[in-house]
Amino acid sequence: MEYLTxxxxxxxxxxxxxxxxxxxxxxxxxxxxxxxxxxxxxxxLATMLGFFEIMVWTLAIGQIMQNLTNITxxxxxxxxxxxxxxxxxxxxxxxxxxxxxxxxxxMKDASELVYYLKSKNFGVTSFDAQGTTGHxxxxxxxxxxxxxxxxxxxxxxxxxxxxxxxxxxxxxSEGAFHEVKSSYDMNFLNSIRYKKK
Numbered sequence: 001m002e003y004l005t006x007x008x009x010x011x012x013x014x015x016x017x018x019x020x021x022x023x024x025x026x027x028x029x030x031x032x033x034x035x036x037x038x039x040x041x042x043x044x045l046a047t048m049l050g051f052f053e054i055m056v057w058t059l060a061i062g063q064i065m066q067n068l069t070n071i072t073x074x075x076x077x078x079x080x081x082x083x084x085x086x087x088x089x090x091x092x093x094x095x096x097x098x099x100x101x102x103x104x105x106x107m108k109d110a111s112e113l114v115y116y117l118k119s120k121n122f123g124v125t126s127f128d129a130q131g132t133t134g135h136x137x138x139x140x141x142x143x144x145x146x147x148x149x150x151x152x153x154x155x156x157x158x159x160x161x162x163x164x165x166x167x168x169x170x171x172x173s174e175g176a177f178h179e180v181k182s183s184y185d186m187n188f189l190n191s192i193r194y195k196k197k
Contacts, residue, residue, distance in 0.1 A: 016067075017072045017076035018076070020073055023056050023080065024057075024060050024084055026084070027053050027054075027056035028083075028084020028085055028087075028088060029084045029087045029088040029091060030056070031049075031053050031084070032085060032087075032088025033049060033095075034049040034050050034053060036097065036098075037049065037097075039168070040170065060080070064077055098145045098168060098169070099145065099168075099169040100145055100148060100168060101142055101166070101167045101169050102140070102141050102142075102143060102164060103139070103164060103165045103166075104138070104155055105138055105163045106136065106159050106162040107135070107136050108137075108161070108162070109137075110137040110139055110158075112158055113158040113159060113162075117139075117141060117154060122143060122147075122151065124140070125140045126139040
């Protein structure tokens, strides 16, 4: 009997708070990713994540309700919530889901930047404009989120002082998206072009 009491005390003091913490990390991470899926219009994925999120939350809150006088459970619950936000954002960054619009404004000649972006198969629209300091070049490209770091690195390489902004896009109907094409595909396309001439 004494052994069982020690085990149940250890479970209540250490193991259960850890389980509450982990459950809260999981449910908040799922919630963060679910919200991202909702904003991206992914209904089925958001629905499935919502189901598992609320199941885990119910288990965690149930343990709190059974032990309202134990401060350790409250701390585990709050700590799990905080860590769950961090983990959810980290997972979303790694998944890199979605489409972005990148707008670049530069006073410097942007022909090399535009040419290089096009050579890397990014769809680019550019035109001349007038800014507060004079003539500027506006460059627009729609990219997959996973290519953002690459595009920013290209911008900084060609014009470190260029102003750029990034915005989430919910839907895109048509456009040229960055794809790595094999040399076979490029040779085939070039042969078709020459035959047409």
